[in-house]
Amino acid sequence: QKEVEQNSGPLSVPEGAIASLNCTYSDRGSQSFFWYRQYSGKSPELIMSIYSNGDKEDGRFTAQLNKASQYVSLLIRDSQPSDSATYLCAVEGGQNFVFGPGTRLSVLP
Amino acid sequence: GAGVSQSPSNKVTEKGKDVELRCDPISGHTALYWYRQSLGQGLEFLIYFQGNSAPDKSGLPSDRFSAERTGGSVSTLTIQRTQQEDSAVYLCASSLLSTRYNEQFFGPGTRLTVL
Numbered sequence: 134q135k136e137v138e139q140n141s142g143p144l145s146v147p148e149g150a151i152a153s154l155n156c157t158y159s160d161r162g163s164q165s166f167f168w169y170r171q172y173s174g175k176s177p178e179l180i181m182s183i184y185s186n187g188d189k190e191d192g193r194f195t196a197q198l199n200k201a202s203q204y205v206s207l208l209i210r211d212s213q214p215s216d217s218a219t220y221l222c223a224v225e226g227g228q229n230f231v232f233g234p235g236t237r238l239s240v241l242p
Numbered sequence: 243g244a245g246v247s248q249s250p251s252n253k254v255t256e257k258g259k260d261v262e263l264r265c266d267p268i269s270g271h272t273a274l275y276w277y278r279q280s281l282g283q284g285l286e287f288l289i290y291f292q293g294n295s296a297p298d299k300s301g302l303p304s305d306r307f308s309a310e311r312t313g314g315s316v317s318t319l320t321i322q323r324t325q326q327e328d329s330a331v332y333l334c335a336s337s338l339l340s341t342r343y344n345e346q347f348f349g350p351g352t353r354l355t356v357l
Contacts, residue, residue, distance in 0.1 A: 165344060167345065167346075169348075175350075176333055176348040176349060176350050176351050177285070177333075177348050178348070179345055179346070179347060182345055221284070221285070223346075225344055230275070230287070230344075230346060231287075232277075232284055232285040232287075233284065234283075234284040235284055
């Protein structure tokens with residue numbers, strides 16, 4: 134059974150701080166990793182994808198991948214109240230995705 | 243361009259009735275996925291289509307659930323003899339699946355309420 138784990142939160146950070154979201158996965162053969170943001174009552178929205186070890190930056194977002202440790206993270210710099218949402222980690226398992234349970238982030242003004 | 247669309251956006255039905263949920267993927271996307279999300283829960287994979295075939299039906303929770311996709315485009319998820327535990331948001335996603343970069347894009351979902 135392929136599994137993806139995340140801390141459920143809530144993770145609370147003050148406005149302007151760095152939010153760090155973590156995800157571990159069980160399938161060592163996984164090649165593709167994704168972060169989705171889901172606002173309450175809305176559908177998931179893709180914000181980052183990463184395929185190689187190391188860091189990938191896009192604006193205020195940085196995804197980090199370490200395949201040896203089976204670990205992927207998302208850093209959000211200069212966090213804003215509008216970043217408050219649930220963040221879902223997804224790992225490609227074959228031709229399907231396995232989603233983590235999500236981490237609820239709350240950015241406090 | 244247009245994203246993934248789903249209809250209806252909301253469906254209220256009585257226990258025991260059949261319902262059909264529709265998904266129209268992004269044009270040109272060959273792969274289509276159905277998920278279910280109960281209130282406050284994570285995403286539960288239901289079924290995956292590549293073209294018109296469904297190589298992975300492992301997530302369908304019971305034989306009351308079925309899905310089809312015709313013409314490599316629109317998909318319909320059918321739930322027969324609905325039960326109250328079927329109440330959830332049903333999400334559809336599509337992807338290009340032409341490379342290893344299998345980014346899935348979600349529709350707005352159908353909120354199903356079984357009374």
